[in-house]
Amino acid sequence: MKHSYKIMGILLLTLTVVLLTACGSVSNNDADQSKKNKSGKDDITIKHDTRTTKIAKNPKRVVALEFSFVDALAALGVKPVGVADDGDKNRILEPIRKDIGDYKSVGARKQPNLEEISNQKPDLIIADTNRHKGIQKDLEKIAPTIMLPSFDSDYKDNIEAFKTIAKAVGKEDKGKERLKEHNKLMDKYSKxxxxxxxxxxxxxxxxxxxxxxxxxxxxxxxxxxxxxxxxxxxxxxxxxxxxxxxxxxxxxxxxxxxxxxxxxxxxxxxxxxxxxxxxxxxxxxxxxxxxxxxxxxxxxxxxxxxxxxxxxxxxxxxxxxxxxxxxxxxxxxxxx
CATH class of the missing domain: 3.40.50.1980 (Nitrogenase molybdenum iron protein domain)
Incomplete structure (x- = not known):
């Protein structure tokens, strides 16, 4: 009889362990799935240069490889961590320099320094469709990269690029307000x-x-x-x-x-x-x-x-x- 109770006790203990393990497994799976879902929610899709790229929502570390992109970031209140400034900060207009503060130079616009870009650990790289087409794959290995017209852009192309950048950095509403302000100013100056x-x-x-x-x-x-x-x-x-x-x-x-x-x-x-x-x-x-x-x-x-x-x-x-x-x-x- 005692032997039977002992066997039953072992069976109950084994069953408890199995149930706890199963519950733990389900709990872990739920947690993993939650992480995956959360990661998915934090991604946004940006359309650019006839393609789409997924980037993290509200990227904090942005590298800009053309002055027009730096201009756009300054207008949106975003400070880039890296800028292709041709090794001369004075090439960036004074009001823009004041807005963006300190940053790391990542070389020339024509030929940016890939190692220096990587060192900035960017969440997002904004590159030029014309100048940087040849290094696009290298840039994408470092961080999500959007390609936009700058070197060969016209005024309207640039406005559209500004809208794309605003969406990419999570500043769409601010971008719309800034464009309204811009249009009013340009109309005033034109007159x-x-x-x-x-x-x-x-x-x-x-x-x-x-x-x-x-x-x-x-x-x-x-x-x-x-x-x-x-x-x-x-x-x-x-x-x-x-x-x-x-x-x-x-x-x-x-x-x-x-x-x-x-x-x-x-x-x-x-x-x-x-x-x-x-x-x-x-x-x-x-x-x-x-x-x-x-x-x-x-x-x-x-x-x-x-x-x-x-x-x-x-x-x-x-x-x-x-x-x-x-x-x-x-x-x-x-x-x-």
């Missing part, structure tokens, strides 16, 4: 620009290779069009021109420049009116025969602001500068 917008205008970067013109399908070209300006370049005159780095920028020779003969020019230079490349251009006999030069309608502007930044904040800076140029021209006329 305050008093110079004659009907004059055919040529926006161009001055470089060692000469003038790199920005037609309507470039960032500055379309921005000026949005502000009411008429571009001096048209498809007939520019079809045969060489393009810069496979982008929309066109290299002008003296013959084409003479043929275009713009009524106004915005020359984007690195070193202002004393830029050595500009001084060299001014020696060209064609230069002094241009209507823009003869009528004192050449404005030398900052290349970083006008050509490299390509963002919401920088476009507001450009529009604001155009208002100031208008005022200065008006004062000059009154003094004469």
């Amino acid at each position: 305050e620009i008093t110079m004659d917008k009907s004059e055919a205008v040529l926006p161009a970067v001055i470089s060692k290779s000469g003038l790199l013109a920005h037609p309507d399908n470039t960032y500055v070209g379309e921005l000026l069009k949005e502000l009411g300006f008429k571009n001096a370049l048209n498809k007939t005159k520019t079809d045969h021109l060489s393009k810069y780095l496979k982008g929309p920028y066109l290299q002008l020779n003296s013959e084409v420049l003479s043929d275009i003969n713009p009524g106004r020019m915005f020359i984007m230079a690195d070193e202002g009116k004393n830029d050595p490349n500009l001084k060299n251009q001014e020696k060209d006999p064609v230069w002094n025969d241009l209507d823009a030069v003869k009528n004192d309608r050449v404005s030398v502007v900052d290349r970083n602001t006008w050509a490299r930044a390509r963002g919401i904040i920088s476009s507001e800076e450009i529009a604001k500068e155009l208002v100031e140029i208008s005022k200065q021209k008006q004062n000059d006329k009154q003094q004469k």
Whole structure:
């Protein structure tokens, strides 16, 4: 009898252990499944460059490989941990530098340092569709990467990229509000620009290779069009021109420049009116025969602001500068 009780006790103990183990297994499975579900909920899908990428919700460590993306992050109140700044923080506009604070340089925009990007342990990398296509797979091995137009983008492309970045960093509502503010500011500045917008205008970067013109399908070209300006370049005159780095920028020779003969020019230079490349251009006999030069309608502007930044904040800076140029021209006329 005692033996029977002992056997029954062992059986009951064994059954209890089995039940506890099973319950523990179910509990662990539930916990694992909960973790998986939680992970799924924390992912968002971003559509970019004709594809989609899953990224963690509200990424905290963002690396930006173009100035326009830095501009967008600053406008959204997000501070990147890494920026491809060409090794020169001064290339980032001052109001943007103030907003983003300290960051780690990850090399040049044309050729970012992959090791340095990895060292920042990013949750998200924002790369350029044109410049970084060749290293896209390498970037994706480091962190989720979204590819957006910047180098060869126009103004409207950039607005769409801003919306995508806002969604990616969990700031869609703030992005919508910022765009409303942007549109109001641009409308205000457009009305305050008093110079004659009907004059055919040529926006161009001055470089060692000469003038790199920005037609309507470039960032500055379309921005000026949005502000009411008429571009001096048209498809007939520019079809045969060489393009810069496979982008929309066109290299002008003296013959084409003479043929275009713009009524106004915005020359984007690195070193202002004393830029050595500009001084060299001014020696060209064609230069002094241009209507823009003869009528004192050449404005030398900052290349970083006008050509490299390509963002919401920088476009507001450009529009604001155009208002100031208008005022200065008006004062000059009154003094004469």
